[in-house]
Amino acid sequence: MKLKSVLILSLLSIAHNLCLAQNWNGKKCAVVLTYDDALNVHLDKVIPALNSFNFKGTFYLIASSPVVTNRIEEWKTASEKGHELGNHTLYHPCDGSLPGRDFVGKDNDLSSYTLDRAVKEIRTANQLLKDIDGKSERTFAYPCGDLKIRDTLYYDYLKNDFVAARGVESGFLQARKVDLANVNSFVENGTTATQMIAQIEEAEKSGSFxxxxxxxxxxxxxxxxxxxxxxxxxxxxxxxxxxxxxxxMVDLGKYIQKKQS
Known part of the structure; x- marks a missing residue:
């Protein structure tokens, strides 16, 4: 009887490991590379590097940025290569009422925005991005990770406009537990490849992304x-x-949507 129980537990463990191995499009985990704020270095260095490995990245563009408006054809080419042009709003408003936000100017202080203004600007950014890449499906990234205008979760009024929204809180989750209105991410600043690889290995062990x-x-x-x-x-x-x-990010979001349906 004891041997039978051990055998059953072993089989269950094998089945669990096989399930994890097939968890993300037939692979052990998923990795999404996202790049914020529409920088020249993204076009000049990052996209060529990604292309050389045939990897797709997600670039969250501030639609009014000169790096967008002055380099539209290059962003269009990036989209044609499979990279996602994500929405990082029109002017990158952040909540200036929070501690450490001295960098927030009066014109882009999210705490002084109306909900209507925020929604209109984000939808305007969506249209500008569609004019570049011709696509209707994309994801959103919260500037500064700020989810609210005062007490209101403003993305609640935009859920039908996007596949998902990327937040800034870290964590390893299974697909069915992911909040597509605030997808976890790991902010990298001064990080080494060794440290980032360790994070990937942790995601893989968890059967996560x-x-x-x-x-x-x-x-x-x-x-x-x-x-x-x-x-x-x-x-x-x-x-x-x-x-x-x-x-x-958009393809991961669509994959998670199917898992949650």
Whole structure:
């Protein structure tokens, strides 16, 4: 009887491990590479690096940024290569009433926004992005990770406009437990490839996914990782391609939607 119980437990453990191995598009985990704020380095360095490995990235664009308006054709080409042009609002408003927000100007202080203004600006950004890539499906990223205008979750009024919204809180979840209105992510600043690889390994052990949130890659932003560390991360992902699904935020969101339906 004891031997039979041990055998059953062993079979259940094997079945569980096989289930985890098939959990993310037939792979052990998913990795999403996201890049915020529409920086020149994203077009000049990051996208060529991703293209060389045939990886898709998600680039959250501030639609009014000169790096968008002055380089539209390059963003269009990036989209044609499979990269997602995500919505990071029109002017990147953050809540200036919070501690440590001295950098927030009067014109882009989310705490002084009306809900109507926020929704209109985000939808305007969506239209501008559609004019570039011709696509109707995309995801949203909260500027500064701010979810509310005073006491209101403003994304509640935009859920039909997006597949998902990326937040800034870290964590490893199974697909059915993911809140698509606030998808977890890991903010990388001064991080080494070794540290990022350890995070991926943790996601893999959990049968989960990881969304990386980058700003500068080799400069151009106070929140930055070295270009060499980014390249080492891409090399690791290529070596582990049979186990790791490197995808865009919009494709991950659609995959999770199916799992939750």
């Amino acid at each position: 990881i969304v990386f949130l980058f700003h500068g890659v080799g400069g151009e932003h106070p929140m930055n990782i070295h270009l060499e560390e980014h390249q080492k991360l891409l090399l690791y992902l290529k070596e582990k391609e049979k186990d790791i699904w490197v995808t865009s």
